[in-house]
Amino acid sequence: MKIQLKRLNNDYHFETVNERGDVVHLDNKSEPNPQGASPMELLLMGIAGCSGIDIVMILKKQQLEMTGFEMEVEGARVEGAIPNVFTGIHLKIFIDGDIPANKATRAVDLSLEKYCSVAKMLEKTATITSEVILNGKPVNN
Template identity: 85%
Template sequence: MKINFKRLNNDYHFETVNERGDIVHMDNKSEPNPQGASPMELVLMGIAGCSGIDIVMILKKQQLEMTNFQMEVEGMRVDGEIPNVFRKIHLKIYIDGDIPANKAKRAVDLSLEKYCSVAKMLEKTAEITTEVILNGAMVPA
């Protein structure tokens, strides 16, 4: 796996390109008009994408189709800490469809405990918690 990274202006706007040509813009979030996500926002996007792919794949393998899948990810850091890594990450996962609650919860747990490489890296510094909302109702932990 390899990416190219280049500066696009005289400040902090960067462009990353992977080997397939997919482009992601990055910027310093403290700039007045940032032109991309911050690196730490990309980390949260990474755990969402990694676990989202796992969850969908696990449910598809069980021939369970979703009508909607969304996630909110919140990362908490300690002000003033250097480096300022995430200490807590909370994933709120919304699933709609004819899916048993235990299977939805199990797919989420399998992703974060076994398959999601991003979560496995982040759990070394951050407590990762989840909420699963299935068809508008909270699935018990």
């Protein structure tokens, strides 16, 4: 795996490109008009994407099709700490469809506890929690 990074202005706006040519813009979130996500936001996007892929794959393998899937991820950091790592990450997963509650929560648990490489890396500094909202209603884990 290889990423190229190129500075695009005289400040902190960067363009990154992977080996397939996919482009992601990064910037310093404290700039007046950031032109991309911050590196820490990208980590939250990474755990959302990684876990999302796992959850969809697990449910598909069980021949359970969703009609909707969304996720909100919130990261907590200690203000002023250096380095300012995430100490807590919470995933709120919204699943719609004819999915049994126990299958939905099991898919989320398997992702975060076993399969999601991003979660396994981030859990070294952050407590990772999750909640499932199935067809608009919270599910107890």
